[in-house]
Amino acid sequence: MKTRAWLLLAVITVSAALPYMYAYHAWSAVGGDEFHFGVTYGFNTTQEAKLLIDKVKDYTDLFVIDSWDMTTNETLLNEVCDYAAGAGLKFIVYFDLISRITYPWHQDWLRAAKTRWGDKFLGIYLHDELGGKQLDYKRYFENASDYSDAANRFVTNIASYYSTQFAKNNSIPLFISDYVLYWWDYLGGYDTIFVELGWHHNTTQQIALCRGAANAQGKDWGAIIVWKSNDPPYLGDGQQIFDDMLAAYRAGAKYVLVFNYPRYPETNPYGILGEEHFAAMKKFHDYVKSYPRNVYGRFEGRAAFVLPKDYGWGARWSDDSIWGLWPADEKAPLIWENMNKLIARYGFELDIVFDDARFNPQDKYSVTYSWNATIT
8 A cells, every 4th residue: 555655646746747657557665775866066176065065965965076177186086075975975986087197196096995985985987978979979989890890899998998997906886977878888897877867858768778778787777867958057947857866766776866067157156056956856855765665666677678789779869870870770760669669658667678698688577579579
């Protein structure tokens, strides 16, 4: 009865944003459930970092230092990490690279971080949007012989970076945000991907792609609420970000973050976060406390939609590109149609995975659908 009652509450709460999801699918109860909620900080002063920490510390437990200026200045970085830890927050630190030459202190700092801050230091956010940069800008390679060659080039690039290898050799967890190609980010060595929720993309579909990759490969996943558009005020309003936070939480995300950059308006000391956003975050915190998933359950992927091997298609629209190198092929329209039929049928109980001999979806899912199945 508790499950049914909470299900009804969720229908009322988020029906405007997710009209079909919660009405038709039952929850599954879970045991232990680790969850972290927080914001990112992308500016360059300790004063503003501390101001933001003080603002959110009562209703978040995670602070992401997402600032190149901070991670190239050891004194500033230590001061903010100390302050976050002293406020009771866990933290993740962004590194565009782990420098061996320009910033030789990086390596010693990272080796000592776990000792200095204990479980408050969760790991590093290394690089950013690798999949998106390849798909939209051909950032890492401009040609490949076929889809499998493209997949191999992408994964090999990630795994061969010195920074990736350093983190792996020193058991430092790796985080990244992305909006496409999650499957191959994980294969390249990432432990956790934050799926970007925003840009008017389909929240349920994006979660299915990221969670599917994580579940198939035995990794963690989270969500980061990003811009709604390129124009100010950038983020959605308070209700919109609350709906996305709630969707990610109920779909099983281990982490939920709110992206905070640039500054709007120019006089805002908190970046792009306004009082309506802070109110939504507080409301979300209260919801999580009132309805813990280890009591009330969460949506689990019970059906898998299996896409072709190495099919690096963006999936944002039916004619999205493949690996940034090829236009949508003859498979894309059918995949698009079947994917949307299954999302309508299963909602957050659908995972989207890829044909890969290393990961058999039949081992994890009670029902699977091939990309070319006849779905009515």
